[in-house]
Amino acid sequence: MIPAISFCDLTVSYGSRTVFAHLTGEIRSGQFVGVLGPNGAGKSTLLKTLAGLIRPAGGVVEIDGKPVRRRNEAIGYVPQAVHLDEDVPLTGRDLVGLGLDGHRLGFPLPSRRRRDAIEAALAEVNALHLADRRIGRLSGGERQRLLIAQAIVSKPRVLLLDEPLNNLDLASTHQVVDLVKRLAHEGQMAVLLVAHDVNPLIGRADEILYLANGRMAKGALDDVLRPEVLSGLYGYPVEVLRAGGRIIVAAGAIDGHGHAVSAASPEASVMLP
Numbered sequence: 652m653i654p655a656i657s658f659c660d661l662t663v664s665y666g667s668r669t670v671f672a673h674l675t676g677e678i679r680s681g682q683f684v685g686v687l688g689p690n691g692a693g694k695s696t697l698l699k700t701l702a703g704l705i706r707p708a709g710g711v712v713e714i715d716g717k718p719v720r721r722r723n724e725a726i727g728y729v730p731q732a733v734h735l736d737e738d739v740p741l742t743g744r745d746l747v748g749l750g751l752d753g754h755r756l757g758f759p760l761p762s763r764r765r766r767d768a769i770e771a772a773l774a775e776v777n778a779l780h781l782a783d784r785r786i787g788r789l790s791g792g793e794r795q796r797l798l799i800a801q802a803i804v805s806k807p808r809v810l811l812l813d814e815p816l817n818n819l820d821l822a823s824t825h826q827v828v829d830l831v832k833r834l835a836h837e838g839q840m841a842v843l844l845v846a847h848d849v850n851p852l853i854g855r856a857d858e859i860l861y862l863a864n865g866r867m868a869k870g871a872l873d874d875v876l877r878p879e880v881l882s883g884l885y886g887y888p889v890e891v892l893r894a895g896g897r898i899i900v901a902a903g904a905i906d907g908h909g910h911a912v913s914a915a916s917p918e919a920s921v922m923l924p
């Protein structure tokens with residue numbers, strides 16, 4: 652079967668600086684993949700490249716077997732840190748509707764079909780009760796659900812979410828991850844979700860794609876979050892500690908005094924002990 656997303660020999664550079672090189676992988680329909688890695692590893696850059704927003708220096712990205720292009724109806728994308736002004740006079744319904752207008756410039760949907768599509772997307776993320784609320788007055792978790800509704804309103808095959816869990820409390824974090832898992836599994840979307848903390852993804856994401864040092868490891872969580880795999884990526888010893896059902900990535904104990912650093916800030920794990 653043709654994968655929903657495939658990338659082959661992918662290299663992305665900003666000017667002379669290469670962010671990552673020669674990455675190859677695929678994500679199938681119905682798969683939920685968590686994207687992890689330290690700050691600056693290129694997680695957002697990878698998502699933008701898969702969304703067709705950045706042209707790679709080398710390699711190809713295909714969505715459903717076809718070269719990716721901008722304004723692709725098959726892709727729903729929620730960028731990092733969408734700023735919604737408190738005073739902006741938009742309702743939840745307006746925000747979700749923008750997801751239709753962006754793809755169909757010049758070809759507006761008939762108003763009935765438009766309304767139905769928006770209601771369906773709101774229902775999908777359990778946000779019908781937010782349809783008439785001003786978005787500036789909503790909580791972080793409520794806004795995030797509406798942004799996901801906006802991204803799925805055109806029924807994409809691929810959903811790319813850049814740090815949707817930032818600034819959410821634990822309950823909202825789990826709600827959003829459970830929602831994303833359901834969209835992948837029941838809606839048969841291929842979903843990539845960038846996160847800083849692996850813990851909310853344990854038992855929920857089907858696979859982890861870990862980026863570090865311009866390289867990538869991808870597979871089941873237990874296969875990727877292993878000392879030998881992460882040490883290979885980082886290029887120096889990294890430990891993976893498990894305590895109370897949580898996972899902690901730690902810079903390796905070269906001298907027996909490794910820094911235990913929370914996986915909530917894995918960037919700290921790039922510090923050499």
Ligand SMILES: Nc1ncnc2c1ncn2[C@@H]1O[C@H](COP(=O)(O)OP(=O)(O)OP(=O)(O)O)[C@@H](O)[C@H]1O
Binds near residue numbers: 665688693697
């Ligand atoms: N438009 C740009 N021009 C030049 N360099 C950029 C640009 N966008 C990102 N970079 C650089 O590319 C690298 C990867 O950035 P990116 O935002 O993809 O990383 P990230 O893994 O998403 O980081 P974070 O976890 O901090 O969000 C960083 O060094 C960043 O400074």
